[in-house]
Structure formats: structure tokens, C-alpha cells
Amino acid sequence: xxxxxxxxxxxxxxxxxxxxxxxxxxxxxxxxxxxxxxxxxxxxxxxxxxxxxxxxxxxxxxxxxxxxxxxxxxxxxxxxxxxxxxxxxxxxxxxxxxxxxxxxxxxxxxxxxxxxxxxxxxxxxxxxxxxxxxxxxxxxxxxxxxxxxxxxxxxxxxxxxxxxxxxxx
Numbered sequence: 001x002x003x004x005x006x007x008x009x010x011x012x013x014x015x016x017x018x019x020x021x022x023x024x025x026x027x028x029x030x031x032x033x034x035x036x037x038x039x040x041x042x043x044x045x046x047x048x049x050x051x052x053x054x055x056x057x058x059x060x061x062x063x064x065x066x067x068x069x070x071x072x073x074x075x076x077x078x079x080x081x082x083x084x085x086x087x088x089x090x091x092x093x094x095x096x097x098x099x100x101x102x103x104x105x106x107x108x109x110x111x112x113x114x115x116x117x118x119x120x121x122x123x124x125x126x127x128x129x130x131x132x133x134x135x136x137x138x139x140x141x142x143x144x145x146x147x148x149x150x151x152x153x154x155x156x157x158x159x160x161x162x163x164x165x166x167x168x169x
Contacts, residue, residue: 004132005032005139006152007063007113012041013049020052022144027057029152033089033103035063035141042067047076054084063103064090103138111138118145125151 008026013019023034034053038046046066054062062084081088092101100114114137119125132140142148 003129004137006129007031007033007035007139007141008148009035009037009115009141009143011144012037013044016044016049016052020049020056023053023060024056025149026144026152027060029149031060031152032139033061033063035065037065039065039067047080050088051080051083054080054087057087059087061087061089063092064088065092066090101141112136113139113141115141118143118148119151122151122155125155 008023008031010019010023010026026034034057036046036050036053038044038049046064050062050064089103092103100112103111103113114132116128116132119128119142128140
């Protein structure tokens with residue numbers, strides 16, 4: 001069984017252009033999916049933000065969690081689906097109290113995704129992925145963090161990256 005996939009939970013779009021750039025960086029680093037949680041931010045239009053993110057990404061699936069259900073029949077939803085080029089997943093609901101999700105995969109079979117906190121170093125990251133794989137979890141949803149970019153880009157390198165800690169505060 002392959003290692004668990006990595007989904008990145010993008011934080012609330014306080015600074016929208018930085019949020020979009022962050023999504024593009026995680027897409028380029030190899031994240032399987034970008035999770036856009038707008039449920040507590042009804043002031044943002046989920047169609048516009050998702051379309052903007054789709055325009056600057058090319059491979060990651062876009063998982064949209066919105067306060068309102070994104071319709072499937074209206075022209076905005078049709079346009080959004082076209083802009084996302086088949087990468088949009090919406091209408092996803094939490095499966096249980098631990099905040100996990102069942103998402104359809106390429107073969108339309110539901111696969112388990114779970115939230116995890118940001119790992120404390122590379123060893124903890126490898127352990128989290130291995131344990132998830134052993135439990136049959138398809139993917140881990142990790143909060144967006146500059147250090148995660150390094151883990152995705154250089155998964156096996158043991159290097160001192162204190163510069164990233166400095167950059168993130």
C-alpha cells in the first residue's frame with residue numbers, strides 16, 4: 001500500500017492574495033489536495049476564491065467546505081467545475097466526531113482522510129504517514145505551514161532548516 005497522501009488545510013483567507021499564493025506553493029510542492037474551509041467565513045464567495053485558486057494550481061484536488069452548498073445546476077457551479085478541470089470536490093461532510101472525511105478517489109471509491117497537527121520534525125512526519133498507512137487512512141490533512149513546504153519538497157533529507165522557523169515566527 002502506498003504512503004498516505006497529503007492534503008493541506010488552507011487557513012482563513014485573511015490576506016486573499018497571499019492565501020492564493022500559498023495554495024499555489026503547496027500545489028507545486030506536491031500536495032495531493034488543498035482544503036478550502038470557508039464554513040466560518042460566509043463573507044467570502046466560495047466560487048470566486050475557488051476559481052482563483054484553480055487558476056494558479058494545476059494538479060491538486062480542491063476540496064471546498066463552504067457554509068452554503070455549492071449548487072450543481074446553476075451556471076456559476078458549471079463555470080467553477082470547468083475552471084477546476086475536474087479537480088473540485090464539494091459537498092463533503094465530516095464523517096464522525098474526530099473530524100475525518102470520506103472522499104471519493106479517482107475510482108469513485110470513498111477513501112478516509114484524517115486531520116493531524118503539524119508534525120514536530122521529519123521523524124514525526126514519517127511516523128505519522130506510516131501509521132496512517134497502517135490504519136488504512138488514504139490521506140492526512142495538515143494545517144498550512146511554511147515548514148510543510150520543506151517536508152513535501154525534501155521528504156527524505158535531514159537538513160537544518162531553522163531559517164523556516166524564523167520565517168514563520
